Amino acid sequence: MTHMTINATEITGSRPPLPSAMTPLEVEAVDLFVGLAQVVGLPKSIGQIYGLLYISHLPLSLDDIVERLDISKGSASQGLKFLRSTGAVRLCDDHDSRCDRYEAEVGLRALATGFLKEQIEPHLESGEDRLARLRRLASTAPAAGRAHVAQRVKQLENWHRRAAGMLPLLIRFLGK
Amino acid sequence: MTHMTINATEITGSRPPLPSAMTPLEVEAVDLFVGLAQVVGLPKSIGQIYGLLYISHLPLSLDDIVERLDISKGSASQGLKFLRSTGAVRLCDDHDSRCDRYEAEVGLRALATGFLKEQIEPHLESGEDRLARLRRLASTAPAAGRAHVAQRVKQLENWHRRAAGMLPLLIRFLGK
DNA sequence: GTGGTTGTTCAAAAATTATTGAACAATTCT
DNA sequence: AGAATTGTTCAATAATTTTTGAACAACCAC
Numbered sequence: 001m002t003h004m005t006i007n008a009t010e011i012t013g014s015r016p017p018l019p020s021a022m023t024p025l026e027v028e029a030v031d032l033f034v035g036l037a038q039v040v041g042l043p044k045s046i047g048q049i050y051g052l053l054y055i056s057h058l059p060l061s062l063d064d065i066v067e068r069l070d071i072s073k074g075s076a077s078q079g080l081k082f083l084r085s086t087g088a089v090r091l092c093d094d095h096d097s098r099c100d101r102y103e104a105e106v107g108l109r110a111l112a113t114g115f116l117k118e119q120i121e122p123h124l125e126s127g128e129d130r131l132a133r134l135r136r137l138a139s140t141a142p143a144a145g146r147a148h149v150a151q152r153v154k155q156l157e158n159w160h161r162r163a164a165g166m167l168p169l170l171i172r173f174l175g176k
Numbered sequence: 177m178t179h180m181t182i183n184a185t186e187i188t189g190s191r192p193p194l195p196s197a198m199t200p201l202e203v204e205a206v207d208l209f210v211g212l213a214q215v216v217g218l219p220k221s222i223g224q225i226y227g228l229l230y231i232s233h234l235p236l237s238l239d240d241i242v243e244r245l246d247i248s249k250g251s252a253s254q255g256l257k258f259l260r261s262t263g264a265v266r267l268c269d270d271h272d273s274r275c276d277r278y279e280a281e282v283g284l285r286a287l288a289t290g291f292l293k294e295q296i297e298p299h300l301e302s303g304e305d306r307l308a309r310l311r312r313l314a315s316t317a318p319a320a321g322r323a324h325v326a327q328r329v330k331q332l333e334n335w336h337r338r339a340a341g342m343l344p345l346l347i348r349f350l351g352k
Numbered sequence: 353g354t355g356g357t358t359g360t361t362c363a364a365a366a367a368t369t370a371t372t373g374a375a376c377a378a379t380t381c382t
Numbered sequence: 383a384g385a386a387t388t389g390t391t392c393a394a395t396a397a398t399t400t401t402t403g404a405a406c407a408a409c410c411a412c
Contacts, residue, residue, distance in 0.1 A: 023317075023318075024313055025310070025313040025314060025316075025317050025325065028306070028309055028310050028313050029310060029328075031306070032303070032306045032307075032310065032332070035299065035302070035303070035306070036299075039296070039299050041217040054328060055325065055328055057320075057321035057324040057325070106328070106331060108335055108338065120215070123211065123212075123215050126211070127208070127211070130204070130207070130208045130211070131208075133204055134201070134204050134205060134208065137200055137201040137204050138201060140201075141199075141201050142199075144233075145233035148233040149201065149231065149233070152205075152230060152231055152282070155282060156208070158284075159284055162284065162349075162350065162351075166346075166349060169349060170342075170346075173338075173342060173345060174338065175338075
């Protein structure tokens, strides 16, 4: 019966279906996280990588990721670096395997904390400097609008305090 | 004494100092809001426009903004359109003036509400569709990882609920 | 050592996003 | 009516950000 084993590959001459293609489920999950990434202003590739790891039940290596997502090794490496730095992805200490494998951190609180600490906090800090400079300039403003300007600067400082106070609150709300 | 009215302009031949240059205070305020815009993923010009209106004690017209910020009329028009749509800027009904003048909305709650409603809410809504699709796909997943996938999808739905619940909470926290 | 992996870096290319400016409506003034 | 002013739109351009891929370093195994 061997002559019966003719398949589309032999007929068309095309390569066999990529063993690395994503399942529809993976595609959908990746898409979802790509969307999320856009919302928070992160590159698509980062959403892809996290999404794939999130839905995968096995840790994946860099090469796995490159293959499934069909992105360059460079992108994958950089993306993983970022995800590691924010704690969104863990290097899973998987002994006997020559290459590093990663798994997604799935605790919402850990994710949010990492993101806020890395992406928001620095801005809040540099904001303090800017506010100080503003306040100094405000005091030398032309008398005409001085009162108004002083009020606005004060309000900005108030916003800053609220924003700073919001971070812990947010994290708390995201629960254990 | 008219011959005494020689000034730098006549001596150097350059035009008189632009009446439209920003003061250092304005520059600093604009910079601050440009930074803020970047944080929330909005174009720089939008930060500039809002910053200028925020620090200004008088409502400004589109042409004022174009002059002070030295940006194109197109940018200013589009930027104002966005800021209006979000409620960050108000057309001030200033009667007897042929052109529209704008002033900044400075209530933190109003600002945040506008931003969240316009930029975040739509994503939460489309997220629901995506989650539904994911859930459907999960049920057809290969038995191997079915339980795992089901768990992850459930977790995503949980995240979605939390995120949706967070918006009102955020707004409340931003106070009156 | 050589040859085969695994992963990083970074300059160049590609893709995306923002800005410009000119053409166009719509108003208002004379 | 025409001329001047105000504001919008949108295709082209410019600026920015992301992705690629090739060069490289580090590590094993042989």
